[in-house]
Amino acid sequence: xxxxxxxxxxxEARGKEAEHNPWGISFMRMFDMSNDxxxxxxxxxxxxxxxxxxxxxxxxxSEKYVRLYEAKMINLYNHRHGDFxxxxxxxxxxxxxRIPIDRLKDIGYKTSSYYWVPLSDVMDRSKLDGGFFIFRxxxxxxNARAFLGAVAPYSGVGNSAVVVQTTVPKRKENALWAAFSSxxxxxxxxxxxxxxxxxxxxxxxxxxxxxxxxxxxxxxxIASRVIELVYTADDMTxxxxxxxxxxxxxxxxxxxxxxxxxxxxxxxAKKYGLNREELRYIxxxxx
Numbered sequence: 001x002x003x004x005x006x007x008x009x010x011x012e013a014r015g016k017e018a019e020h021n022p023w024g025i026s027f028m029r030m031f032d033m034s035n036d037x038x039x040x041x042x043x044x045x046x047x048x049x050x051x052x053x054x055x056x057x058x059x060x061x062s063e064k065y066v067r068l069y070e071a072k073m074i075n076l077y078n079h080r081h082g083d084f085x086x087x088x089x090x091x092x093x094x095x096x097x098r099i100p101i102d103r104l105k106d107i108g109y110k111t112s113s114y115y116w117v118p119l120s121d122v123m124d125r126s127k128l129d130g131g132f133f134i135f136r137x138x139x140x141x142x143n144a145r146a147f148l149g150a151v152a153p154y155s156g157v158g159n160s161a162v163v164v165q166t167t168v169p170k171r172k173e174n175a176l177w178a179a180f181s182s183x184x185x186x187x188x189x190x191x192x193x194x195x196x197x198x199x200x201x202x203x204x205x206x207x208x209x210x211x212x213x214x215x216x217x218x219x220x221x222i223a224s225r226v227i228e229l230v231y232t233a234d235d236m237t238x239x240x241x242x243x244x245x246x247x248x249x250x251x252x253x254x255x256x257x258x259x260x261x262x263x264x265x266x267x268x269a270k271k272y273g274l275n276r277e278e279l280r281y282i283x284x285x286x287x
Contacts, residue, residue, distance in 0.1 A: 002188065005273040006207035022210040023176055024167025027200050029137075030125050030157040031068065031117060040115035041065060056110040056153075056235055057119075065116035067153075071136035071160035072096050073111060074150040076181055077229040077261065079236070080104060081150075083111040104252040107234050117156035126163060130154060130170075131239030133177050134161045139196045147189050147198065149180050153235045162200075168211050171243045174226040175214050181261070182268035187282045209271050221267065225260045 011020040031039070041049075043058075046065055051058035058065040072095065075081035082096030103109050126132065135149030138160050149164075157163050166173055179185055185206065192202045214222070223243065231240045232252045240246075269279040280287060 001278075002184075002207050002272050002274075006209055008205050009208045010204040012204065022212065023208075025176075026165045027203075028126065028163040028165065029159045030122070030163055032159050036117075039117050039121055040068060041117075042115060043112065046116060056112070056155075058116055064119040066119050066122060066155045067111075067113040068115040068117045068156040068158055069113060069134065069152050069161060070158045071138055071148075073113065074134060074136065074152060074161065075148055076145060077150055077226075077257070078104075078232075079150045079152045079230075080109065080111045080233060084114040085112040087114075101252065101254065104232065107232065107249040109233060110235050113155075115156075115158075122154070122156050126165075128154065128163075128165065129238065130242035131236060133164045133173070133180070135164065135180070135198070136160065137162045137198050139198065145186055146193055147180065147186055149177070151177060151230045151236070151239060154238065171223050172211055172214070172219055174223040174243065175211065175219060176208070178222050178226050178264050179208050179268055179271075181264070183265045183282060184268050184272050184274065184279075207272070209268075213271070218267075222264065225264055229257055229260055 007020070007022075009021075009023070010025065011017075013019040041058075043053075046058040047053075049060075051060045051065065056067055069079075070082075072093075073079070073082040073084075080099060083099055084093070084096065086097045086099070087093035099111075131151050131153045133149055134152050134157055135147060139146060139148060164176075166176060168176075185208070188206050189198070189202070192205065227240060227243060227245050228250045230236060231245065231249050234249055236249065240249075266279075269282075274282070
């Protein structure tokens with residue numbers, strides 16, 4: 001029913017048919033953890049070279065180093081899911097400890113990465129302003145969700161996460177990020193995955209409502225909720241401004257966030273054409 005109603009994200013060209021990519025979407029692996037490792041520096045190395053920590057960046061007179069995001073650092077609508085400073089002895093932990101809520105409630109709290117990369121190299125690879133949506137291309141089978149993505153500040157991104165770019169206006173992009181984060185999208189992608197890797201060819205074949213199917217009232221409904229879920233720290237201020245929001249960051253309130261996400265889930269269930277019983281089946285097939 002969903003595939004009959006909603007087109008796939010990208011319908012690739014066949015014969016005389018041109019590619020159909022209404023979001024103008026593209027995927028980028030920004031930094032390869034092996035091939036680009038010569039660009040990476042740890043906190044200790046930067047301090048030894050005279051760099052000083054300013055917020056989440058290391059700066060000197062000649063260069064700025066920004067965080068290198070890895071998949072384990074993000075979760076659904078949360079760019080502060082993992083902090084390498086919490087890892088035992090600052091090591092390369094496979095799974096990072098859960099960040100306490102009281103720290104997440106602090107809008108000035110910024111997570112630390114294991115590596116930092118030159119801002120100039122990030123700018124050479126991506127011209128996106130403010131921040132961008134990234135998702136885990138390699139997931140942990142123990143996670144409740146198979147597809148996990150978040151809007152992250154402008155920074156480096158390792159190849160365990162993928163940067164998503166579009167050609168639509170920044171505020172309208174929120175409708176795509178919310179679709180990716182919805183429970184219906186999660187249900188659809190679980191039907192395709194054979195393991196923990198999310199390959200591009202799988203993602204391209206998942207139905208996603210096109211940008212022209214959203215009217216202005218719907219965009220405002222979505223954007224107001226996505227902004228509140230994403231903008232919980234001041235390192236996301238440039239992104240918030242890029243989508244037209246000029247207020248202060250929102251409190252990281254778990255119950256409020258659950259309510260906002262549920263409202264978006266219900267909206268997208270209707271957008272996908274599901275009725276109440278069909279959504280109940282997705283939520284709990286045994287019920």
